[in-house]
Amino acid sequence: MIQIKNVNFYYKDFHALTDINMQIPDKAVTAFIGPSGCGKSTLLRLINRMNDLIDGTRLTGNILVEGQDIYDKKVEVEELRKKVGMVFQKPNPFPKTIFENVAYGLRVQGMKNESEIKDRVEDAIKKAALWSEVERILNNNATNLSGGQQQRLCIARCLAVEPHVILMDEPASALDPISTAKIEELVLDLKSKYTIVIVTHNMQQALRISDNTAFFYLGELVEYNNTRDIFHNPAQEKTKNYVTGQFG
């Protein structure tokens, strides 16, 4: 479970998130929706401390992953990121071979046993539903794959490290409809084993794949409920307007 408690977040003087409180359940898909600039990515990146890389940011409140406050001084950020993986909006494979892309996370953890690495890589690519397409070209450069294949490769790369949580920031927004469908299928497939948080601009997508949906507006969490209620029975006027496409 991911607990977000009284979180306020600032980029320099800009107050990007205001008083966010929410609990994200395990082994379910939670969608973040809301208009552009409302802070979805910001909150998502707080969960694996990617915002640490940006100068001049400030956080108050607490974020707990599996009961552990991840901003506690004792927490090693590398360990946290192994547990909380991330898939980005634009596919970003390394300009290495397909195999080495997936093996990367294992190698940086210090895994040396090549046969174990091979097994883990194969396993991860299979879980990402990419195996049949790449099993013969594992030594080709990953940047030659199609965009959709690259994104599934990035998911495989993330899975190889065996995270508990996967954060996805609009993982299908740069892809064609068929690739998008494959990613959605994959997310539904992974749900039984992983806690997934996904940012999306696509209302239909949120409806198809998520169990719970959080609607953000101007840095605030407006409404957070199970997906069906958010879309068919929203409590807030703003939510209703947004999901029915009247603004945003």
Added chain:
Amino acid sequence: MFKKLSQKIQVSILAICSLATSVTVILIIIFLFSEGISFLGMKPTEEGYVLAVNTKNNLSSISPELCKKVFDQEVDNWSQLGEKDMPIELVNSDQIATFYSEEAIGSEMEYLDTCYNDYVSKHEGAFAVMPKNYVTSKFKGRIVEVQENSIASLVTGREWFPTAKPIAQFGILPLLMGTLIVSLGAILIALPFGLACAIYMSEIAKKGRRKIMKPLVELLAGIPSVVYGFFGLIVIVPLIQKLFHLDVGETALAGSIILGIMALPTIITISEDALRNVPNAMREASLAMGATKWQTIYKVVIPYAISGITTAAVLGIGRAIGETMAVLMVTGNAANVTFNYLKPVRTIPATIAAELGEAPSGGIHFKALFALGCILFLITMSINLYVNFVSKRRGVK
């Protein structure tokens, strides 16, 4: 109407300027190579002198390098020249006077030609250097040709002694070696330093610190090379002398250090550019998988930027190879074929700069310096072509 005309004038001025530049470049290259190539085919013998041997001797031609060895008595048996086993009996204007009495030579040396003739005809092992005009129809020896300068003699000759008499030595091997080891040393010093600097500036330093460092590095590129030479002469040279207990501190090492410092700005700015061009998405992808910052730098960022870093290194070498003044001041300028960094060496550009003033214009020495210039040009041009090739390949990717 007027507008159109002025536009046309502007266009033609621009065209003329660019045309003039291209033509100038081409003219310079043509000039360099026409002078340089005319060196090949010339004979390095002193004007008006010939080599002569006994008629029983089969030697028909000899390379300048071997010839010098004979004069220095490093080679003293004909078997070393592929002839019969007998000692070489060297005669030149000094020795001839010791072989013949003053009367035989004549008070005004009017019979010197007869003496040479006599010596060469009587001694089977004779090897004579004599004025050309002594060779008349009565001469009973055989003339030996000195081989012409060729690319092979130029590149393999181990001695550079363009003022040697009667046969000048134009082996560029020591100069080539000097250039190469000084440049290699420079790059070995500059690359790790420069790369470390570039990594610090692009990956680690906060914005403020980078803002201070960047102009400093650029300032380094603007210092005139004589100033580097001065610094080298006053600081580096004595330091090396003390540190290694040498007689002279002017060594290849001193040249490498100075050139290394001079190549730093090139290496730093280009490789920093390459590192900064690595998309942030690459760093984030790596960090998001639990890699440390350091792992990210050396497993993702550097491999991604590697072609830019190679370019930086190669251009750094290019800068070092062509550099003249500073090297001239600190390397000691002795033409040695050596890998020893603690010995004086002499580079190609330093040789040209040092000798052009004293070489009579149009003479063989003068042309030899042009040939050196051609070789230097070919080296730096191949470096530029390589860089172009690498960056083009990167562009395609």
